[in-house]
Amino acid sequence: MKALLTRPLTLTLLTAALLTGCAGPTTPSPTPDPTPTPTPKVARVELNSASLLLEQGREGQMIQATAYDDQGRVLNVPITFESSNPAVIEVTASGAATARTVGSAQVTASVQGVHSAPGIAASGVLQSGVVSIPASKVLRAPTFAEGVTPFSVGSTYTVVLKDVAPTAGKLWFSRAPDGSPVQGRVLSSRAVPEGTEVTLEIVPLPTLFQQLQVDETVRVPSQDIEFTAQTRAAFDIRPLGDGQFEFRPRAQGVAPSGLQALAFNAGPFRCSGSLPEASVTLGRPTFTLNAGNPTFSLRLDLPLLGTKRLRVLYSANPSLRVTSGTHTLNANFNDKSLTCTMREAVEAHFETFGLGLVAKMRPGLHLGGSYGSGRRTLSAVGSARATVHMGFDCNSDSGCNNLSRADLGTVQGTVTLGGSGDLLRAAHNLEAGVFLDTTLAVGLVVTELDVLRFRSGYRAALDLASLDTQVNSGNGAGYRIGTFNDVDAFAAVRDIVNTLIGVNVSGLPEIHIEGPGVRSPVISSATRAGTTVTVQLDPARVNFFSVTSPFSLGYNVKAVQLLRRSATGSVTVLDSVTPTSGATTVTLPAPLLMPAGSELFVTVVPKVLDLMPVGTIRVN
Incomplete structure (x- = not known):
C-alpha cells in the first residue's frame, strides 16, 4: 500500500477512475542454473491501476500488477488475475480484460495465496461523437500545468501522439502507456519531434459516455x-x-x-x-x-x-x-x-x-x-x-x-x-x-x-x-x-x-x-405562603440520562433542602425533604418567625453527583 500522494491518483471516476490498462508484464526466460534457488516469498501484491474503464466490446486490454517481498523489493513471479463478475468484465489468468456488457466488476491479482486489494473495472458505451484512439498511438502520459488539479472538469493537459490528425472540438477517449486516461475535448495541436502534441480539456463523463454503470462495494x-x-x-x-x-x-x-x-x-x-x-x-x-x-x-x-x-x-x-x-x-x-x-x-x-x-x-x-x-x-x-x-x-x-x-x-x-x-x-x-x-x-x-x-x-x-x-x-x-x-x-x-x-x-x-447526557435538576420557582414553601422543579430536568442513551434512566432528585442565610452571611440547613420519584412539586415547612436580616433559600441534592447541592435560589 502506497502512502498518500506518492504517485499520481485521479478523481475523474471516483471508484472507476479513468485509468485504463496497458501492456502486461513479461517474464524473461530463466538462466539455467544447476543449483535450484528457493522461490521468493511474496509479501504483497498491488494492481498497477486501481481501476479500469473499458469500452463495451473491446478485447485484450491488459491489467498489470506487481509483487513485492517483505523488504519492498519487486519480485519477478507469475501473477494471476480474477474478475468478480466475468459476465460483465471477463479477465483471463494472464490479465487480458474483455468488456462483455455494460456494468462493473472487481478485479484482483494473486500469487502464492497473497491477494491484492480489489480494483474496479467498468464497461460503458461511448457517445456517438467520441473518437476512440488506439492506445498504441499514445506516446506519453498526460502533462498538466503546475497548479492545475489533474483530471478535474475544465482542467487542460497535453499529450503526445503519433499518426493522428487532431481536429479541434472533437471528443477523444484513450489511455497512455502508464495506464492514465487520455480523454476530453481537443483544443489545439502542434507538431513536435516525436509526433503531435495535443492539448485537451477534461469533460464530465456523461459527455463521453451514453451508458456507464458502476455498482460495487469494496472492503x-x-x-x-x-x-x-x-x-x-x-x-x-x-x-x-x-x-x-x-x-x-x-x-x-x-x-x-x-x-x-x-x-x-x-x-x-x-x-x-x-x-x-x-x-x-x-x-x-x-x-x-x-x-x-x-x-x-x-x-x-x-x-x-x-x-x-x-x-x-x-x-x-x-x-x-x-x-x-x-x-x-x-x-x-x-x-x-x-x-x-x-x-x-x-x-x-x-x-x-x-x-x-x-x-x-x-x-x-x-x-x-x-x-x-x-x-x-x-x-x-x-x-x-x-x-x-x-x-x-x-x-x-x-x-x-x-x-x-x-x-x-x-x-x-x-x-x-x-x-x-x-x-x-x-x-x-x-x-x-x-x-x-x-x-x-x-x-x-x-x-x-x-x-x-x-x-x-x-x-x-x-x-x-x-x-x-x-x-x-x-x-x-x-x-x-x-x-x-x-x-x-x-x-x-x-x-x-x-x-x-x-x-x-x-x-x-x-x-x-x-x-443526551446527565443534566443537573433545577428549581423553576420557590414561593412561601405562611409556614409552607412550595418548590417547583423543571419537569424537563428531573430525570437523568446516560451519555449513550436517549431514554430516561431515573429520577435525579435525592432531596430538596430549605436554607436560611443570617444577616452575617452564614448558611444553615433548616429542613430536607425526599420527594417521591417523578415529583415536580415539593413542599417544605417554613419557620413562622425569622431573625432580623435573614432570608430563606432552597436547593436540590441530585442523585447524580450528589457531593454538592445545585440550583440554589432565594424563596420569594
Whole structure:
C-alpha cells in the first residue's frame, strides 16, 4: 500500500477512475542454473491501476500488477488475475480484460495465496461523437500545468501522439502507456519531434459516455493501513490484530531532530487558549487505534435515457483510546481555557478506486473555567468511538441529498482534578472533556481535499460551589455531562460531483448533534405562603440520562433542602425533604418567625453527583 500522494491518483471516476490498462508484464526466460534457488516469498501484491474503464466490446486490454517481498523489493513471479463478475468484465489468468456488457466488476491479482486489494473495472458505451484512439498511438502520459488539479472538469493537459490528425472540438477517449486516461475535448495541436502534441480539456463523463454503470462495494482491509513517517518516527506502532494498532511514544531523543518540538508545549500535544502554555504538562500518552474495517460503496448510472445519478458512501467504525497518565496544572485558571490536540495525527491510509484516502484522527483534551489556585494534578483517559457513515446521492435534476447519518457515536472520558485546595468550593464554570478530531481526506496528484470532517467528543460543563458560595453569590451551580458531534460531510464533494456528472452542488448542510447526557435538576420557582414553601422543579430536568442513551434512566432528585442565610452571611440547613420519584412539586415547612436580616433559600441534592447541592435560589 502506497502512502498518500506518492504517485499520481485521479478523481475523474471516483471508484472507476479513468485509468485504463496497458501492456502486461513479461517474464524473461530463466538462466539455467544447476543449483535450484528457493522461490521468493511474496509479501504483497498491488494492481498497477486501481481501476479500469473499458469500452463495451473491446478485447485484450491488459491489467498489470506487481509483487513485492517483505523488504519492498519487486519480485519477478507469475501473477494471476480474477474478475468478480466475468459476465460483465471477463479477465483471463494472464490479465487480458474483455468488456462483455455494460456494468462493473472487481478485479484482483494473486500469487502464492497473497491477494491484492480489489480494483474496479467498468464497461460503458461511448457517445456517438467520441473518437476512440488506439492506445498504441499514445506516446506519453498526460502533462498538466503546475497548479492545475489533474483530471478535474475544465482542467487542460497535453499529450503526445503519433499518426493522428487532431481536429479541434472533437471528443477523444484513450489511455497512455502508464495506464492514465487520455480523454476530453481537443483544443489545439502542434507538431513536435516525436509526433503531435495535443492539448485537451477534461469533460464530465456523461459527455463521453451514453451508458456507464458502476455498482460495487469494496472492503478496505485493515492490513493495508499505513501511517505517516512522522507518526512512525514519534511512536512505536504495534499491530494488535483485527485492525487494531497500539502507539507508544518513543523515548525522548529517539525521534529525528524535526520532531523535537514534540517534547515541549504539553508533550505531543499542541495547546491553544487563554491559559499560558507553561501552565500544563500533558506528558506523552499512549494510543490504541482501531480502523474499523472501512468500506466504500459506489453506484454510478449514466443510462442511455433518464437521469444521471451518482451515489457514494463511506462507512467505518473507528475507535481511538488515549491514556495520558497523571499530569500537572501549575496555575489558577481564573476563567481561562486550554484546548490541547495531538500535534501529528494518527493517520490511517487507504488506496482504492483510483483514490488515495486517509483518515486523520487527533485526540484532544479541553479544560476551562475557574477552579482555585495552586498546583493541581490531572488524570485523563479518553475512549473515542464513532460510526462514520458519510455519503451523498446526486442527480442532474435535484442536486445532492445527504446520506450522512447523525449516529457518530460517543466519546467517553475521565478527567480527574486533584491537588491543593477544595475543588468543590472553588469551581466555577468548569469545563472538562475529551474529543476526537477526524478528517477523511482524498489525495490528488498536487493537492489533498477534505471529504469529511467531524469532531466527536465527551464534554462536561460544571459550575460547582459550596452552599455558602451559591447563596451569597447568587450562582445556583449546576452541570451537564454528555456527548457532541460536529460534522461537515461535504467539505470537498462539489468538485467530485461536478467532475463525474456535471452537477453543481450547493446547500449541503453541516450537522451538529448534542448527545443526551446527565443534566443537573433545577428549581423553576420557590414561593412561601405562611409556614409552607412550595418548590417547583423543571419537569424537563428531573430525570437523568446516560451519555449513550436517549431514554430516561431515573429520577435525579435525592432531596430538596430549605436554607436560611443570617444577616452575617452564614448558611444553615433548616429542613430536607425526599420527594417521591417523578415529583415536580415539593413542599417544605417554613419557620413562622425569622431573625432580623435573614432570608430563606432552597436547593436540590441530585442523585447524580450528589457531593454538592445545585440550583440554589432565594424563596420569594
